[in-house]
Amino acid sequence: MIDFNFKDTTKNFIELNGFTTLTKVQEACVKMAKKGKDIVAISPTGTGKTHAFLIPIMELVDTKEDVTQVVISLPTKELAIQLADRLKTAKEVLKDLRVLLLSSGIDSLKAKNKLKRAPHIIIGTPGKIKELFDDNSLRVDSVKLYVIDEADMTLEYGFLEDIDKVFAKMPENLEVMCFSATLSDNLKPFIKRYLNGPDIIKIDNETTFNPNIDHVLINCKHKEYDEALLDLLPCINPYVCLIFANTREECHKTYETLKSNGYKALEIHGGLSSRERSKAMKLLKEKDYTYIVASDVASRGIDIDAITHVVSLGLPSDLAFYTHRSGRTGRSGKHGTCFLLYKESDQKAIDTLLKQGIAFKSKTIKQGSLVDVRMRERKLSKSEVREKELARQLYRKKEKVKPNYKKKKTALINRIKQKERREFIKAKIKEEKKARYKANNKG
Numbered sequence: 001m002i003d004f005n006f007k008d009t010t011k012n013f014i015e016l017n018g019f020t021t022l023t024k025v026q027e028a029c030v031k032m033a034k035k036g037k038d039i040v041a042i043s044p045t046g047t048g049k050t051h052a053f054l055i056p057i058m059e060l061v062d063t064k065e066d067v068t069q070v071v072i073s074l075p076t077k078e079l080a081i082q083l084a085d086r087l088k089t090a091k092e093v094l095k096d097l098r099v100l101l102l103s104s105g106i107d108s109l110k111a112k113n114k115l116k117r118a119p120h121i122i123i124g125t126p127g128k129i130k131e132l133f134d135d136n137s138l139r140v141d142s143v144k145l146y147v148i149d150e151a152d153m154t155l156e157y158g159f160l161e162d163i164d165k166v167f168a169k170m171p172e173n174l175e176v177m178c179f180s181a182t183l184s185d186n187l188k189p190f191i192k193r194y195l196n197g198p199d200i201i202k203i204d205n206e207t208t209f210n211p212n213i214d215h216v217l218i219n220c221k222h223k224e225y226d227e228a229l230l231d232l233l234p235c236i237n238p239y240v241c242l243i244f245a246n247t248r249e250e251c252h253k254t255y256e257t258l259k260s261n262g263y264k265a266l267e268i269h270g271g272l273s274s275r276e277r278s279k280a281m282k283l284l285k286e287k288d289y290t291y292i293v294a295s296d297v298a299s300r301g302i303d304i305d306a307i308t309h310v311v312s313l314g315l316p317s318d319l320a321f322y323t324h325r326s327g328r329t330g331r332s333g334k335h336g337t338c339f340l341l342y343k344e345s346d347q348k349a350i351d352t353l354l355k356q357g358i359a360f361k362s363k364t365i366k367q368g369s370l371v372d373v374r375m376r377e378r379k380l381s382k383s384e385v386r387e388k389e390l391a392r393q394l395y396r397k398k399e400k401v402k403p404n405y406k407k408k409k410t411a412l413i414n415r416i417k418q419k420e421r422r423e424f425i426k427a428k429i430k431e432e433k434k435a436r437y438k439a440n441n442k443g
Contacts, residue, residue, distance in 0.1 A: 004030055010058040012093040022055075023048035028201045029177070030055055038198035039177045040191055047203055049179050050086060053147045056177070060145055061120050063096040067142035070121045071170075073163065075153040077103040077125060078281065083149070084123050097121070102128040118142075126154065126162035127274065133166050140170050148194075151180040152187055156270035156297040157277075160190070167194060182318050212330040214337045216370075217350065217362045225250070225313035226257040228341045233263070233291075235370045236337070238309040243293045244325050245269075245313045254313065255293045265291040296321045305331050310338040315349045322353060 006014070022030065025043040032039045033056035043049050057070050074080045080103040091097050100115065102124030115137050122129065122138070132138040146167070148154060154163070176195050180187060183202070191198060220228040229243065245251040248271035255267035266289045268280050283289060284304070296316055307329045315322060322340075329336025340360070342350060354360065362373035 007059060009093045013058045013090055016089040016092060025049055025203045026052040032199050036175060038175060038195040040198045041179045041201045042183045043203040053177050058090060063094055063120060066118055068118045068122055070145045071143050072123045072147040073126050074149050075157045080123050080125055126159035130162040130165055140166060143170050143174060145175045146170060147177045149179045151178050152182055152184055153297045155186050155190060212335050213326055215358050215360045216339045217360045218339060218341050220341050220343050225341055226254045230261060231365045234368055235365060236309055238290060240304055240307045241291050241309040242307050242328050243311045246316055248295060251293050251295055258291055263291050264289055265293060267293045269295040308336060312340045315346045319349055319352060
């Protein structure tokens, strides 16, 4: 491991978490944090983002100071609880460290009692942090570092106003670390507003595709995505089917379509209230639903190994999300299938994915079954293209034409022939020159 001159407690924390070396995002964040810079880290799930801010926090926190020094904001209760569990190892090396979890479901009175002695680190959802801040129970004027984890998800869930009110009362010299899986257009104004000349750290995963996953293309043609989905579902027999839509509105429309057609489905996206999302996640854990309609960001809270099928209703603007979508199936050595319902506007993005190595199979739905689509016609040679063009000109259906049309048609055909003749002669001359050059320079 690179020597960052860590404190002994930080080294112990790293050792307790089983690290022998830092990941790319961790190393980059530690370097920038040492300089006191604001940081925006764009890194896919599974690259070690959490410890990319926990390690700098271990360096920063001084348990001798009886004030709140770090606030970590996460968009869901589940993520907040998960992070609080990870910080248990920090308490093993910093015996006097006080960490307080604030999220929905946490009793406000108990939280207020704990706040009578300032916690060094606060972990919470933006709504709960703001609630206690509004109640004058929480002071943030001593905070040195504010971490916004899953920033794109935070915006998706509409927490900007809550963050804004708390942020306004933090010190001017505050350091901010913002973590996100993607750098969406919605996130850029957020960064500009809250961070001071941040360093952007972007870590890309090497694109790898699970061989246990079949990728299937289905052309929607003239149908809407939800209509094409209704055609597809009777052709498959999923254990759990995760259906991705690109917007909240599309999520809800698809959910309503499924429900009205007798499918037992759940919807999970940023358009739901906090209570509705919590209820959906609870139902999800009961594993009583086969069809789940979700947005890309909200789906991070879904952790089910039993997903056998993934359906994408079109492609996301950030194609990295397609990899995330397909990766929700085919886990633990099991087989999975990822369907992409597409329109002509998606073709350019599909070509990009093909170049990245995804082996799509094209299928269509006939009489309630999936059947292979015939392969595209092979690429024509130049002479075949010429013959096809001449045939098109010569055998066009008779129609009313302007005067001199036949002369113009004949002239066009002659121009095509002349152009090809010239190209043929040029090619011949070039070959002869090349042959003479080789003969003259032999030996």
